[in-house]
Amino acid sequence: MLIVDSHLDIAYNALTWDRDLTQSIRRMRESEAGMPEKGRGLNVVSFEELRRGEIGLFFVTMCCRVASHGKRFPGVRTQDMAYASDRGQLAYYRLMEQKGWLRQIRSAPALRTHLQAWEADPVHCPLGFVLTMEGCDGIVDDDQVPEWWSEGLRVVSLCHYGVSSYAHGTQAPGGLTPRGAPMLRALERAGMMLDLSHLAEAAFWEALDVFGGQILATHNCVRALCDHDRQFDDDQLRAIIGRQGVVGVAFDDWMLSPLWDRQAQDNTGITLETVVDHMDHINQLAGNCRHAAIGTDLDGGYGKEQSPADMDTIADLQKIPDILTQRGYSDDDIATMMHGNWLRLLEEGLPA
Structure with missing residues (x-):
């Protein structure tokens, strides 16, 4: 079954963790044997495993934050540096496109073309990606939004951990910064979709008041099941629904x-x-299956040691349909959650 994953830190994995994602998982793990850092030798994502898991489309990030809270949340010193780092991550995606590994999806027609190509030849079709920015310190001002749009950026979140230039984020209670609302209006004018992930609770509600475009959350969980400000409470989930x-x-x-x-x-x-x-x-809150989907964040600074115990690689996402079947979900509902919800949102949110 086709799976769409809405959050993978592909460039971060390659450039920060120094991983060649064109290699097999086994080879990457062997190359990291003996390294002391947490997660080394335990990575779960490669291009080969994405294809084996039928994950033919995924959202990829550019992410570089300005340090906040007295370096509690490390990052770079200035937005100029964040911009340059994000540009470097974009260059990686461009090169992977040139080499035939990946294909960027910029519009609804391009999405449909990719899905047709994937269905016709999933063995050789490039893996499709939608470009996102996780925390937008790399957009140095409102006037720069069109530049990023022209590069195919389609989904933006305002913050990551700590306080960004535009909003308070995870573990940093607060609302939008004075620059937050103008940035949201610039994103909406450009046609960007707003990723609500990582927003502090006050910032979440303020962002919804300002931003009138398409909203989504690429990688979040439910606070009722795991109580932390990183997760959404039921009121937030109802607002998204x-x-x-x-x-x-x-x-x-x-x-x-x-x-x-x-x-x-x-x-x-x-x-x-x-x-x-x-x-x-999420389904029970909504009364339907049109709002829950997959957004793994696998290899987002961790590996098997911090992933579900019955996963070895990202290809094991294919175990989820059977679990959903055992819970009583229909085949149509399962397809909706595994890919249909993201495809519908992209069809509506991407330019025609």
């Missing part, structure tokens, strides 16, 4: 369950069943 948004459920163990233990050797109690619990919660 009411605006016809979609939530990509993340696969990071600490976002999935309060049972996660950073010091544990494994987290066998956190599985793909746990992921489906979050999807099901």
Whole structure:
């Protein structure tokens, strides 16, 4: 079954973790054997595994934040540096396109063309990607939004951890900064979609008041199941549902369950069943299956040690349909969650 994943830090993986994603998972893991950093030798994403898992379309990030809270949340010193870093990540995606590994999706017609090509030849078709920016410190001012639009940027979030130039984010309570509302209006004028992920609660509600365009959440979980400000409470989820948004459920163990233990050797109690619990919660709030989807964030600074225990690589996303079947979901509802919701949102949110 085709899967659409709304959050993968592909360039971050390649450039920060120094990983050649054109290699096999086995070869990458072997090359990192003995490295002391957390997550080394445990990576779960490669181009080969994406194809094996039938993940023919995914959202990729550019992400570089300006440091905030006295370096509690590390980053660069200035927005100019963030801009340059994001440009470097974009250059990686461009090169992967030139080499035939990836294909950027900029418009609704391009989306349809890619899906036809994937269906005809999933073995050789380039993997499709939608370009996003996670935390937009790299957009140095409102006037620069059209430049990024011309590069194919289509989804933007205002912040990451800490306080960005435009909004308070995860673990930094507060609202929009004075520059936040003007940036939101510039994004809406350009036709960008707004990713609500990482917004602090006050900033979330303020952003919804200002921004009238398409909203989504590329990688989030449910606060009722895992109580942390990184997750959405039910009122936030209802607001997204009411605006016809979609939530990509993340696969990071600490976002999935309060049972996660950073010091544990494994987290066998956190599985793909746990992921489906979050999807099901969103469905129950909505009264339908049109708002829950996949947004893994796999390899977002971690690997197998912080992923559902019954996953070895991202290809194991194909286990989820069987779990949904066991929960009583129909084939049509399962297809809706695995790819249909994101395809519908992109069809509506991308330029015609």
